[in-house]
Amino acid sequence: MSVMRLRVQLMLILKIIFLLLSMADGETTEARDALVQFIEKLAPQRGENWGWNRSSDPCKSGWKGVTCYSDLATIKKIVLDELNLTGMLDAASLCSTKALMVLSLNSNNVVGTLPDEISKCRHLTHxxxxxxxxSGxxxxxxxxxxNLKRVDVSDNGFxxxxxxxxxISGLLTFLADNNQLSGExxxxxxxxxxxFNVSNNNLSGPVxxxxxRFNGTSFLGNPGLCGKPLPNACPPSPPARKKGSSKKDYFMYSGYALIGIIIVSLVAFKLIKKGKTNSKKNVAKKGSQVTGDKESSTSSESKAVGGNRSEFSITSAESGRGSSSLVVLSSPMVNELKFEDLLRSPAELLGRGRNGSLYKVTLNEGVTLAVKRIRDWYISRDDFKKRMQRIDQVKHPNVLPVVAFYCSSQEKxxxxxxxxxxxxxxxxxESKNRQSFDWGSRLALASKISAALAYMHEGLQADGIxxxxxxxxxxxxxNEMEPLISEYGLADADNQDQSFLAQLDSFQENNSPPGGIISSNNAFKTDTYSFGxxxxxxxTGNVVQNNGFDLARWVNSAIREEWTVEVFDKALVSEGASEESMVSLLQVALKCIDISSAARPNMRxxxxxxxxxxEHEEKSISSDP
Incomplete structure (x- = not known):
């Protein structure tokens, strides 16, 4: 009898406990106050219908972005994606919750650091x-x-x-691409x-x-990284030193250094002496202002960028036949331009590329020009002149025309x-206005560039340019944000970049896309590949490296795994761009980068x-209600 009474009493106690739990307000009052503080720092301009106030319950009153466990007592998820949040993450207040598993703040404008206190949310999995x-x-x-399973901190300034x-043995996802992370x-x-993706950072050392498990696309954009699966191998490690040899090595290397200093001093002394002798000879010569091509080219590279002296210091009497004359093509902008005008104008070095250096030159009249300086292109003056004049005859509004050119044996x-x-x-x-470069703008640009390239190909097919x-x-x-193809026809089709060919052969041997042997006969199909x-x-919004091979391989791999949508730029997906149109353009790109150059379509x-x-995209937009 006493046993039965004990059981009844125990059941009664359990029922009372259950009733008390069901009547509870869920998260503690202190936790609710802390969460309100969290949202006030994160979203000071939140809407009135968000909830998130001290007089309501997060689970029973439907706070925005909050999902609770089935008992409606404890917060499980906080998901506040794409809400234009502009504040800071107060991790200490956030982690006052009892068992938060998921925190998601994707695609906002949250600033500041990710605080150390995030570790107090010890149940976090996502x-x-x-x-x-x-930042930070x-x-x-x-x-x-x-307990972490998935971490995505990509596209920030960490x-x-x-x-x-x-x-963390159970970690499944770690995405930290497009940041400023450094170290190994x-x-x-x-x-x-x-x-796993740490591409486009400042990481260094061996992979x-x-x-x-992963290919090179997870590590691209980190010039300091090396080793497989990247193409650049790591340098060999220095041999380990034997213990007790440090003092001996010190004296040995000190001796080497002393000998080296003596040799360098002797060489420098002789060079200085020789330089003074040559200087005296040059001063005595008539017309000493003119220097050789090689010397002037070197000195021009070393002059201060943007100074009053021109970057261009090229001989005006290379062959005694007026080789310094500047050929001005049909352009009212620089109709009276002379070569000497370029020499006298301040020049700013903008960058160096495969085909030479680029300068910004401002004339006295306030006209600003871009001057491309090409070296080591072994083409005769006559052939170069004919080439430039022929390109000038095939004009398209989306191709930047050459307004003038100069050619000598060493300089162009x-x-x-x-x-x-x-x-x-x-x-x-690199632009802060990248978000404004929407799908319609990208599609329009692709259309204009393809039409311009097709026009140039048809006009210059017979010339092989x-x-x-x-x-x-x-x-x-x-100025009107119209696309302009620049530097058309500057690549020497008869003397292609051998490193490019070597890479291409390597990729073909591994049966990896894309390819096609480059020669003067199919240079136009090479343009098709580059356009793809x-x-x-x-x-994708991804930076192109390694002649596009890595990007092409990654896209092909994603398509084989039926992850096609995953390749598209997240900015396009978030704006709601037409998936049908993006897939259609992706199919065009894949045709352009076909491994066989013969299988690639022509640009027309x-x-x-x-x-x-x-046109289909524009019609579908105009027909929307």
């Missing part, structure tokens, strides 16, 4: 902070979140090193990881052993109108298909 404006270091305390997360990549349990200068709005590369990868070096940095933007890479750049066919996609 942390999504993609596409914000976080990733906290080392992340490694203490032993710097410093990557925390050592090797102790710490050890991860790559055998367990499903997603850890991946166990064949091409003069263009300077374009203040920069290049497509800059707009895609293709572009030869088409890339996003060679597509400039006019630009299309992939527009679609490409332009026609892209124009059809654009």
């Amino acid at each position: 942390v999504y902070l993609h596409g914000n404006k976080f 270091s990733l906290p080392g305390s992340l490694s203490r979140l032993s 710097s410093g090193g990557i925390p050592d997360m090797s102790r 990549i710490p050890k991860f349990d790559f055998s367990n990881l499903e997603e 850890p052993d991946l166990g064949g 200068l091409l003069v263009y109108e300077f374009q203040e709005n920069g290049s497509l590369f800059r707009l895609l990868h 293709a572009h030869g070096n088409l890339k996003s940095s060679n597509i400039l933007l006019s 890479i630009i299309l992939l750049e527009l679609l 066919e490409v332009a026609g298909i892209i124009n059809t996609i654009r």
